[in-house]
Amino acid sequence: xxxxxxxxxxxxxxxxxxxxxxxxxxxxxxxxxxxxxxxxxxxxxxxxxxxxxxxxxxxxxxxxxxxxxxxxxxxxxxxxxxxxxxxxxxxxxxxxxxxxxxxxxxxxxxxxxxxxxxxxxxxxxxxxxxxxxxxxxxxxxxxxxxxxxxxxxxxxxxxxxxxxxxxxxxxxxxxxxxxxxxxxxxxxxxxxxxxxxxxxxxxxxxxxxxxxxxxxxxxxxxxxxxxxxxxxxxxxxxxxxxxxxxxxxxxxxxxxxxxxxxxxxxxxxxxxxxxxxxxxxxxxxxxxxxxxxxxxxxxxxxxxxxxxxxxx
Amino acid sequence: xxxxxxxxxxxxxxxxxxxxxxxxxxxxxxxxxxxxxxxxxxxxxxxxxxxxxxxxxxxxxxxxxxxxxxxxxxxxxxxxxxxxxxxxxxxxxxxxxxxxxxxxxxxxxxxxxxxxxxxxxxxxxxxxxxxxxxxxxxxxxxxxxxxxxxxxxxxxxxxxxxxxxxxxxxxxxxxxxxxxxxxxxxxxxxxxxxxxxxxxxxxxxxxxxxxxxxxxxxxxxxxxxxxxxxxxxxxxxxxxxxxxxxxxxxxxxxxxxxxxxxxxxxxxxxxxxxxxxxxxxxxxxxxxxxxxxxxxxxxxxxxxxxxxxxxxxxxxxx
Numbered sequence: 001x002x003x004x005x006x007x008x009x010x011x012x013x014x015x016x017x018x019x020x021x022x023x024x025x026x027x028x029x030x031x032x033x034x035x036x037x038x039x040x041x042x043x044x045x046x047x048x049x050x051x052x053x054x055x056x057x058x059x060x061x062x063x064x065x066x067x068x069x070x071x072x073x074x075x076x077x078x079x080x081x082x083x084x085x086x087x088x089x090x091x092x093x094x095x096x097x098x099x100x101x102x103x104x105x106x107x108x109x110x111x112x113x114x115x116x117x118x119x120x121x122x123x124x125x126x127x128x129x130x131x132x133x134x135x136x137x138x139x140x141x142x143x144x145x146x147x148x149x150x151x152x153x154x155x156x157x158x159x160x161x162x163x164x165x166x167x168x169x170x171x172x173x174x175x176x177x178x179x180x181x182x183x184x185x186x187x188x189x190x191x192x193x194x195x196x197x198x199x200x201x202x203x204x205x206x207x208x209x210x211x212x213x214x215x216x217x218x219x220x221x222x223x224x225x226x227x228x229x230x231x232x233x234x235x236x237x238x239x240x241x242x243x244x245x246x247x248x249x250x251x252x253x254x255x256x257x258x259x260x261x262x263x264x265x266x267x268x269x270x271x272x273x274x275x276x277x278x279x280x281x282x283x284x285x286x287x288x289x290x291x292x293x294x295x296x297x298x299x300x301x302x303x304x305x306x307x308x309x310x311x312x
Numbered sequence: 313x314x315x316x317x318x319x320x321x322x323x324x325x326x327x328x329x330x331x332x333x334x335x336x337x338x339x340x341x342x343x344x345x346x347x348x349x350x351x352x353x354x355x356x357x358x359x360x361x362x363x364x365x366x367x368x369x370x371x372x373x374x375x376x377x378x379x380x381x382x383x384x385x386x387x388x389x390x391x392x393x394x395x396x397x398x399x400x401x402x403x404x405x406x407x408x409x410x411x412x413x414x415x416x417x418x419x420x421x422x423x424x425x426x427x428x429x430x431x432x433x434x435x436x437x438x439x440x441x442x443x444x445x446x447x448x449x450x451x452x453x454x455x456x457x458x459x460x461x462x463x464x465x466x467x468x469x470x471x472x473x474x475x476x477x478x479x480x481x482x483x484x485x486x487x488x489x490x491x492x493x494x495x496x497x498x499x500x501x502x503x504x505x506x507x508x509x510x511x512x513x514x515x516x517x518x519x520x521x522x523x524x525x526x527x528x529x530x531x532x533x534x535x536x537x538x539x540x541x542x543x544x545x546x547x548x549x550x551x552x553x554x555x556x557x558x559x560x561x562x563x564x565x566x567x568x569x570x571x572x573x574x575x576x577x578x579x580x581x582x583x584x585x586x587x588x589x590x591x592x593x594x595x596x597x598x599x600x601x602x603x604x605x606x607x608x609x610x611x612x613x614x615x616x617x618x619x620x621x622x623x624x625x626x627x628x629x630x
Contacts, residue, residue, distance in 0.1 A: 018460030023472075031476050144557075144609035146564050148583045149602040156590045253467065254565065258587070268468070272475055272569055284464055284472050291463040 012292045019288040027277040081282040090282045101263030105248040108186035120198035142192025154185040169260040182255045201236045242298040345622040352618030358611035366422035384412040402596035413577035414600045420578040424494045425559040431498025436505035444513030458503045469500045474571040489573040512544040546623040553616035557609045
């Protein structure tokens with residue numbers, strides 16, 4: 001077990017290296033020198049040179065201990081991402097945005113998982129009936145509506161038209177107030193895809209011999225579903241659930257942008273608008289790090305849930 | 313199909329004449345199963361309509377025909393006129409017909425999704441086949457590349473590519489509007505198909521037909537591209553149809569964030585406009601774009617599932 005975890009840890013090194021290489025190629029090689037853009041219109045050569053100096057853009061790209069290539073790796077590994085366009089350190093911005101983002105995405109995450117897994121069990125319970133077919137039809141229809149439409153219509157009808165929720169974020173509101181509607185919309189938008197996936201997982205599991213045996217023994221449907229099927233369906237459920245967690249970090253970019261919630265998604269949307277490579281590069285790196293960590297956790301979870309699994 | 317049609321016609325005198333059922337290819341078999349599903353065929357019809365519309369708009373622009381969709385820039389009525397007999401879907405802030413803009417948006421969406429799909433297939437399929445066939449060092453490098461790419465959240469990766477590629481000149485060609493969009497989507501989303509093809513090629517590698525090809529002395533290139541790939545190609549088709557939906561939705565999000573087509577109408581830009589309009593009670597632009605996306609995605613979702621069931625019943629929903 002511990003050997004496995006150590007080997008798995010070592011395997012993350014090339015991945016982190018790869019992500020750093022990717023951000024280097026994207027934002028420094030292809031992105032190029034953006035000091036003129038940062039300095040704005042009509043800036044003097046001195047200002048531009050100062051900016052170049054600050055971001056290290058005047059250094060050689062490779063082949064030097066002080067090259068941009070080495071510095072990019074050094075800075076990223078020590079979480080020193082420099083300053084954003086508005087002079088605030090990037091890492092401070094990210095720390096500040098983390099709270100609101102988590103307040104929004106954690107409820108969405110648990111809401112979607114709990115509701116869709118329990119509905120999937122119900123669908124497996126009534127499989128083949130009109131209700132099951134209806135559930136599938138609603139899922140496919142829900143998957144086909146663009147995410148943006150969910151948000152816009154939800155915001156328009158529930159908040160603006162009927163006044164059930166505040167329309168936008170404002171600092172004096174309590175968290176539960178401004179988060180309620182986005183969470184509701186997030187759950188509604190994510191439900192179709194997940195319910196459909198979990199239903200397939202359950203139905204696949206139902207075809208197994210042990211289920212037939214359990215029914216043959218005369219167990220009730222409820223007992224078979226909850227005691228036997230759910231436990232065995234845990235592997236695909238865990239994969240999907242744990243690997244979805246790092247995506248929480250980004251928050252729901254679109255939700256935050258629409259409701260003006262100052263989280264990480266909002267930060268990202270702003271950075272895209274102002275072409276702030278430093279912020280986008282830092283976000284890419286951190287979310288990839290989180291993904292690697294959670295991937296590790298998933299693999300460890302597998303061996304906990306299913307002792308048969310021996311990892312290569 | 314009656315029994316007699318299935319009977320093979322072998323040369324007279326053969327003992328088996330009249331007994332063997334006629335063999336069908338994977339594709340014929342799949343097409344037969346697909347044709348039995350009425351709903352899937354209806355969806356195929358819808359998809360074909362969207363494609364024809366996009367193609368027609370290309371033709372009309374090429375020959376400068378003055379018809380509805382190509383005249384989207386013209387003023388069709390007053391600003392924010394609600395739907396009426398004159399303008400079926402109303403008008404936007406500049407008095408442009410929403411119907412024309414929606415129809416024109418089809419061209420943008422289909423172009424982006426098609427180009428992005430082709431790019432991702434062109435990268436993912438050969439890489440996956442090579443990795444699966446050669447294994448060893450080549451395999452490790454390719455797996456490393458796609459593991460790296462897939463460790464960044466998908467939408468973040470597309471956004472990063474789109475931000476960097478936008479308005480950049482590469483090889484003397486300026487990447488404007490939709491070019492940057494489909495490049496960003498295509499360059500980031502070949503991972504899924506690459507992984508799928510690699511796994512399948514590993515499974516097929518030791519089968520008799522590949523061993524036979526090796527014993528004939530076929531070159532490795534010939535084995536991969538003429539023997540292995542045709543046998544796993546149905547996966548590409550299935551993946552293609554299901555991925556198309558994701559690309560259309562990605563284009564909408566990119567346009568909404570201001571990274572998409574700026575000068576011509578697209579569904580994402582229409583939804584972006586609607587953000588301000590909805591508060592004024594102007595719902596028709598929003599509704600038109602949503603409906604256009606909804607019907608295309610619905611048709612693609614249902615058809616893609618049916619296609620998967622027909623071509624490869626063992627494959628599971630992702």
